[in-house]
Structures are given as C-alpha cells and as structure tokens.
Amino acid sequence: MIKRFLFLTLLLFSAFGLVAQQVQDSSKSNWTFSMSGYYYLIPGDKNTVTLIGIADYKKFHFEARYNYEDRNTGSSFAGWKFETGKKVQLEAIPMIGLVFGNTNGLAPGFELSLAYKKFDFYSETEYVIDFSGQENNFFYTWGELAISPVGRLRTGMSFQRTRLYQTDLDMQVGAFAEYSFGKLTAGLHYFNPFSNDEFVIVTVTVDF
Numbered sequence: 001m002i003k004r005f006l007f008l009t010l011l012l013f014s015a016f017g018l019v020a021q022q023v024q025d026s027s028k029s030n031w032t033f034s035m036s037g038y039y040y041l042i043p044g045d046k047n048t049v050t051l052i053g054i055a056d057y058k059k060f061h062f063e064a065r066y067n068y069e070d071r072n073t074g075s076s077f078a079g080w081k082f083e084t085g086k087k088v089q090l091e092a093i094p095m096i097g098l099v100f101g102n103t104n105g106l107a108p109g110f111e112l113s114l115a116y117k118k119f120d121f122y123s124e125t126e127y128v129i130d131f132s133g134q135e136n137n138f139f140y141t142w143g144e145l146a147i148s149p150v151g152r153l154r155t156g157m158s159f160q161r162t163r164l165y166q167t168d169l170d171m172q173v174g175a176f177a178e179y180s181f182g183k184l185t186a187g188l189h190y191f192n193p194f195s196n197d198e199f200v201i202v203t204v205t206v207d208f
Helices: 002-024
Strands: 031-041 048-057 060-066 073-080 082-084 088-101 105-116 119-130 138-147 153-161 172-181 184-191 199-207
Touching: 060 088, 073 105, 088 119, 153 184
Parallel strands: none
Antiparallel strands: 031 048, 031 199, 048 060, 060 073, 073 088, 082 088, 088 105, 105 119, 119 138, 138 153, 153 172, 172 184, 184 199
C-alpha cells in the first residue's frame, strides 16, 4: 500500500510538471508553477523526501504536498492570494486543505511573505485537525528570515515545527543558504547546529 501510494504521488507530481510546462507554453497564460523537493538527512533516523507542487492562477493558489504533515501522507490546499505594497511588499494566502494517508484530517493554513529591499520573511503555518481524535491535532510551521546580500544568494535563519520526525526539541531552529540558477534554486538548511538533534535538509525548487 505504501509503495503504491508513493508511486501514485510521484506520478502525480510528474504529471503536474508536464501540465505546468504545457500551460506555460501559452503566451497569454496567467498560470505560474513551482515544484520543490526537500531531502531530510537525519542522523539515527530514516532519511526522507518532502515534495511540494504549487500552482497560481491570478489570485487563486493551489498546493499539493507529500511527506509534509507526516510520512506516507499527502495533502492538497486551495487559497486566495492578497498582495499589497511597493517599497514594502506583503503577500498573504489563507488556505484550506485536506490531509490523507498515514494522517487524515482537515488543515486550515496561512502563508505570509514580507520583503523590504534585501530583507525578507516567509512563513507557512497550518493546524491539522486529525480525524482520528482531537489528541492528535497538531500545529505545523516553517519560516525563514533572510537577507540577499549579493546577486542570487539568499541566506539567514530558518525554523520549523513538525512531526515528520522526532527530536527532543519542539521547535527546530537553524541557518540556511540558497542560490538561484535561472529558474532553479538549490539550498541547504542546517537545523539545531552542534547539538545531538542536528540535521540537514537539501532543497531544490524549479519555477515554470
């Protein structure tokens, strides 16, 4: 069952990329797409991959995720994008999603982006209402506070709260750096540095 679910998820993301490319071939398209992969290198635990696909059409925002809320778990979200500001740019996206697989539930969420000159802040937050019982409800968050000092380099601090893996810390905090090569961005996150709970995440994002 798990292998079948993983195969179907990978097939879905492959189809997502194909559709994104076909839609973007139209010069009048209002669609934008991105796909991200996060490879978790966790000492003493099983390494895992998180996949995220994003599609935006004007103000509409859609996401599909795998291995985000839990292992062997998928989720899909829909939301509405609010944008304002020129000197200080603000983007807010309230969303609602469904979680299915090893964890099943309803997930209201919120994404926030704030940028000023070379500085920016990004966060994605959701609260999973687990169908198996209230005691399994969980608050997730991922955030980055960054500066882009030169060219396409972006670096700063990151934090997250998840139950994708277990550590002695409720909130994971660390540093990251990423660099963009055209439409591809590669990054490295180092969480809980120089501690018994340290781990690394290698990230790759492709924009269409």
